[in-house]
Amino acid sequence: MRLTVLAGGIGGSTFLRGLLEARPDAEITVIGNTADDITLFGLRVCPDLDTVMYTLGGGISQERGWGREDETWVIKEELAAYGVEPTWFGLGDRDVATHLVRTQMLDAGYGLSAVTEALCARWKLPVRLLPMSDDRIETHVVVDDPDNPGTRKAIHFQEYWVRLHAEVPAHQVVAVGRDKAKPAPGVLEAIAGCDALLLPPSNPVVSIGTILGVPGIREAVRETAAPVIGLSPIIGTGPVRGMADKVLAAVGVESTAAAVARHYGARAAGGVLDGWLIDTSDSAQLDSIAAAGIHAQAVPLWMTDEKTTAAMADAALTLAEAVRR
Amino acid sequence: MRLTVLAGGIGGSTFLRGLLEARPDAEITVIGNTADDITLFGLRVCPDLDTVMYTLGGGISQERGWGREDETWVIKEELAAYGVEPTWFGLGDRDVATHLVRTQMLDAGYGLSAVTEALCARWKLPVRLLPMSDDRIETHVVVDDPDNPGTRKAIHFQEYWVRLHAEVPAHQVVAVGRDKAKPAPGVLEAIAGCDALLLPPSNPVVSIGTILGVPGIREAVRETAAPVIGLSPIIGTGPVRGMADKVLAAVGVESTAAAVARHYGARAAGGVLDGWLIDTSDSAQLDSIAAAGIHAQAVPLWMTDEKTTAAMADAALTLAEAVRR
Incomplete structure (x- = not known):
């Protein structure tokens, strides 16, 4: 079984550990975000x-x-x-x-x-780890400039994230250099040629969103014959880990599992998702996700240990089989 | 008192510590070798x-x-x-x-x-530490090529020194890039404007010799109004420290205090030395050095501790006063 996974950092890695536990024999290609380089x-x-x-x-x-x-x-x-x-x-x-x-x-x-x-x-x-692109892409975040009140400035994502702890309002998120970038060798093939494509509970804006934004990648995800299954990085109104809620606000997306699913969109409606896993505590949102044309299912999504994470990965692959066209 | 010192690594540094002990109030400029970079x-x-x-x-x-x-x-x-x-x-x-x-x-x-x-x-x-040049200069050593018997190859000085411990014959020493290099800003002024110029017991080929070889530096040393005093890096037939004897052989110079003095040469005869300190155990060589037109003196030259080294520095400066023109 060939699996392809789009991954940010910690969330993606934790999920991958569970996936390896759930499918030790799978041939896994990971397409990693490079825009926080x-x-x-x-x-x-x-x-x-x-x-x-x-x-x-x-x-x-x-x-x-x-x-x-x-x-x-x-x-x-x-x-x-x-x-x-x-x-x-x-x-x-x-x-x-x-x-x-x-x-x-x-x-x-x-x-x-x-x-x-x-x-x-x-x-x-x-696993085989591929950067999303060999071209230099860097996420910058537009914030208020404290030195020049009333004006804004763009700072590197790492400065926003690590130095400022995402505690100042993010007005805009820009992936500098991405419009001229190409997917790295093997990336489009890994998306087109897999048996299932997974979007782990990584940051939907600065991790998964940035990967999807590399010219050619979103199109490849839309066109692959493989089912595309995502796992919500939001449980309740907060991120599983990190500060996804802060950058979701910057792109005008509410911090809920359903809002992120709609942000990704159903493949049938020009988006990238066939299926979406949300946490059991959010199961009230299942109908609204289904209304957007996305197969949704509620399972425990806290990646507290490898066993739970493996169960999540298993649920994602089971959903993939259910929605396979 | 303004003193200028040409220096290699360990020998030069040890001497400088003694010099600072002997003349704590001196304004010292060190011109450092950069060819083993x-x-x-x-x-x-x-x-x-x-x-x-x-x-x-x-x-x-x-x-x-x-x-x-x-x-x-x-x-x-x-x-x-x-x-x-x-x-x-x-x-x-x-x-x-x-x-x-x-x-x-x-x-x-x-x-x-x-x-x-x-x-x-x-x-x-x-002290003020100046590189001999801002231009890239690298010492290469020509050795036998073990992979191609009968042929030779040039290797970086560090490979010869650190990896091969100077244990293979050095046929030639070449300062790559030096012919087109210029002295760093301040170097010629420090040589021209000092009250005494000192050559510590550093390697006369790959440290002091390399510095003197930068176009303009040897000429400045010959022309400075300051007395130029050197300290022998050889005691008996061996180096005070390091492997100076090995590279002396490569340039056809015998490993004795007198031979190194003649290699540097008397300023009166187109060389760079006014005075030369040798170890007391080598005092039999005093006449031969004097015959080359260099004021020579025998003092204890083993830099065993700071006090002995300070006494060496003091002797060098006393000799400088004696030979001042």
Whole structure:
């Protein structure tokens, strides 16, 4: 069974662990978000790809959910001693080594997909991890400029997310460079050639939404013969994890499972979804989702442990079989 | 008193500590060798400049004589896990932070002298440290090519020194890029405008010799009104430290204090020396050095502790006064 999964960072990785538990023999391709990538201290950092790689490769910090386990922070300390900005992004020493290898390979002319493949070789990943694009795309968020009252400025998503904790209003989310980007080698084929396409409970705006926005990807998702099943990243009115509600507001989408489903839209109506899993506590929304032409089902969606997450993945694949055309 | 010192790495730094002890109020400019600089993992590494900076800034590993104290080696371990070459050069984590800052500044267009000044600001150096040149110069050593018997190849000095421990014959030493290089801003002025110019017991070929070879520097040393005093890096037939004897052989110079003095030459005869300090155990060579037109004196030259080193520096400055024209 060939499965393709669009993934952000922590949510996507956690879901993938469950999927691997549920379908250990599946041939899984992960299309990772690269729009929260950032260049720091001359190093190209790919937070979402690395979170997937470290999580599935066994190197992730279980405690933080990002970065490496047994991490040390000597470089961060030294950079601060040199007075180098920014200080709000935590690059651990082990993590820096990954970025050094990546940056050196990119500078030598390798594409990000080739670099990602080389990095993943060390981790013996049980999936194939593809960046959504080899072209540079960076999400910027338009916020009020505190230095110039009454005006706004665009800041890198990481500054909005990590430094400002998404605590200031986001007026707009822009994926800079995306309009001219192409899907990375293998991406369209992985969407067209899979038996089921899954959208994990990742951020629907800055993770999944950004991937879908790469020219050609949304079209490929609409046209694939495989059923497309999503899992709601919202339970009640809050995100399963992270701050999805903040960026949903920026794009004018209510923070509910049904609103996110309508935002993605039914494939039959020009959207990307065939099926949508919501949490059992939200089952009152099932009818409204079905009214939008999306097969909906309510199951426990809190990814509290691998077993629950595997059950979610299993439910998603069962729904995929039910809606297969 | 304005003193200018040409310096390699460990020998130069050790001498400088003694000089600072002997003349705490002197205004010291250090012109550092940059030809053993190397780009590793995309990072620009300047071993000699950093050894001076860490030594005089209090950050040096006392045990190794190079790199940082309280160093950790996580990055080296990770790079090896990724299978990245080379593995023979030890970049500690604290050290990597220095190279990250340097590389980022160089990439942003700053000259190496501006970068060095910025790095030294953190360490509150008691001297002004100038790279010999802002232009890229790299020492390569011509050795036998073990893969192609009967042929030779040029390898980076660091590979010869660190990986091969200078244990293979060096047929030639070439400072690649030096013929088109210019002295860094301030270098010629520091040579012309000082009260004494000192050549510490650094490697006469790949440290001091390389600095003198930058177009314009040897001429400035010949023309300065200041006395020029050197300290022999050879005691008996061996180097005070390091492997100077190996590279002396490559340039056809015998490993003795007198032979190195003649290699530098008397200023009166087109060379760079007015005075030359040799170790007391070599005093039999005093006459031969004097015969070459160089004022020679024998004093204890083993830099075993700061006090002995300070006495050496004091002797060099006393000799400078004696030979001042």
